[in-house]
Amino acid sequence: MDDFAWRAHREPDSYRWSFRFDIGRNRLLMVDTRCGRVVEDDTDRSMLDPRSAAWLDDQLTGDVDHLVIASTLPFLLPKGVHHLEAWNEAVCAGAWGSALRGPGETLRQGVDLEHWAAFQNSFRSITDSVLRVAAGERGAPPASVLFLGGDVHFSYLARARTPDGDRPGGTRIAQLVCSPTCNWMPPMLRRMTWLSVRGITGVIGGWMARAAGVRPPAVDWRLDGGPWYDNSLATLSLDGRRAEVVWSHSPIVKATVKRLTPNESPRPKVHELARHRLTD
Numbered sequence: 001m002d003d004f005a006w007r008a009h010r011e012p013d014s015y016r017w018s019f020r021f022d023i024g025r026n027r028l029l030m031v032d033t034r035c036g037r038v039v040e041d042d043t044d045r046s047m048l049d050p051r052s053a054a055w056l057d058d059q060l061t062g063d064v065d066h067l068v069i070a071s072t073l074p075f076l077l078p079k080g081v082h083h084l085e086a087w088n089e090a091v092c093a094g095a096w097g098s099a100l101r102g103p104g105e106t107l108r109q110g111v112d113l114e115h116w117a118a119f120q121n122s123f124r125s126i127t128d129s130v131l132r133v134a135a136g137e138r139g140a141p142p143a144s145v146l147f148l149g150g151d152v153h154f155s156y157l158a159r160a161r162t163p164d165g166d167r168p169g170g171t172r173i174a175q176l177v178c179s180p181t182c183n184w185m186p187p188m189l190r191r192m193t194w195l196s197v198r199g200i201t202g203v204i205g206g207w208m209a210r211a212a213g214v215r216p217p218a219v220d221w222r223l224d225g226g227p228w229y230d231n232s233l234a235t236l237s238l239d240g241r242r243a244e245v246v247w248s249h250s251p252i253v254k255a256t257v258k259r260l261t262p263n264e265s266p267r268p269k270v271h272e273l274a275r276h277r278l279t280d
Contacts, residue, residue, distance in 0.1 A: 012036055018052055025065040026238050031056060033071050037119075042093040042101070047122035060129040062139030066146060066238050066279075073115045074149035075126065076158045076175035076221050080196035083205025083214075085117035090212035120214060127218050134162055134171035143241040143279045147175040154193060155179055155234065155247055156226030157276055160219050172279050173219065176245050177226075178234035185229060197223050225274050232273055243278040 008015045017032035031048075038046040048056065060067070069075070077085070090096075091104035107113065116123045130145050132138050160173035185193065195201055210216070225247075232249040250268040 008035075013049065013051055016052060016055060018055060020059050023238075026068065027059070027064045027066070028068045028070065029056065029059050031069060031071045033073050033116075042089075045089065045119050045121065047116060047119040053122070053125065057125070057129055060126075060133055060138065062133050062136065062141050064142050065241050066144050066243055067133065067142045068146045068148060068236070070148040071116075072149065072151050074152060074175055074177050075116050075123075075147040076160065077115055077117055077152075078156070078158075078197040078223060078227075079202030079221075080198070080205045081115075082117040082217075083202065083209040084196075085113045085115055086120055086123075086214045087205065087209040087212050088113050089118050089120055090209070090214050095212040124215070124218065130173060131162060131218060134173065141171045144172045144174065144243050146173075146236070146243065146278065148236070149175065149177050150179045152177060153179050153185060154227040154229050155232055155273075156197075156228065157224050157245065157274075158221045159224045160221040162219055172243075173221075174224075174278055175221070176234060176236065178232055178247060180233055181231055190229065193227060197227060225276055228273055230273060241279060244275065245278060246275045247273040249273045 004015075012035055017035055019030050021028040021030065032052065033047055036049040036052045038044070038049055046053065060069075076082070088104055088108050091100050092108060094101055108118070116126070129138075133145060134141055155178045156175075157177070158175040160175075162171070162173060206216070228247065228249075230249040230251070232247045234245055234247045237244045237246070248270050250270050
């Protein structure tokens with residue numbers, strides 16, 4: 001085990017951490033977005049190394065009811081954050097001159113601009129493949145393509161809008177985010193998060209990204225639920241072509257503290273935070 005761990009550390013290409021799990025007519029892809037990044041060159045960054053990217057592209061096909069892509073990092077961020085990260089990547093690559101590359105890198109590391117949006121080549125590649133799946137170019141289109149993610153300390157639902165997505169039977173594309181244990185966010189950071197999901201922030205961020213030479217995304221999306229800052233658990237239910245997601249949480253309430261016996265444990269009540277039908 002030690003030899004394997006060191007080999008995987010020294011030679012990232014020696015092992016692929018991503019995997020596929022078929023459940024009936026549904027396909028779950030667990031995508032490693034940590035160990036295979038290509039970040040040596042700011043002008044050619046990638047979320048996945050070439051081998052992992054090729055593997056993932058091979059798995060993005062139709063002929064399933066639901067295609068579920070799980071990544072620790074959300075694929076579709078709130079628009080304001082998405083454009084900020086895309087702009088920052090371009091600035092770090094020299095889009096606004098070499099003098100701003102250093103400050104851009106300081107900003108990137110200071111606030112962890114490390115999501116899919118900060119790897120635009122990878123983002124565009126996955127978007128293109130998913131749109132081809134939804135258009136039926138890679139087999140019979142699924143009822144949904146669902147991205148699962150977390151690690152942002154709040155939860156939300158984002159729905160994408162595609163050219164064929166609103167027609168009867170069209171593939172729905174959505175991002176489901178649940179951070180089960182949310183770091184407590186200071187009031188100022190929470191207000192900034194709230195601001196990042198406003199429409200005006202997306203407009204300003206989009207203008208900045210375009211000014212840095214970033215192409216607009218090939219797909220549009222908006223938040224349809226959240227952001228929620230509670231500790232929560234999300235449950236995705238797939239039944240044939242139908243899909244539904246439920247977020248549940250246990251609200252913090254003041255209660256009388258009592259002494260517990262050794263075999264007794266507190267059992268907080270779990271409440272439904274939000275429920276959304278993704279496909280009919």
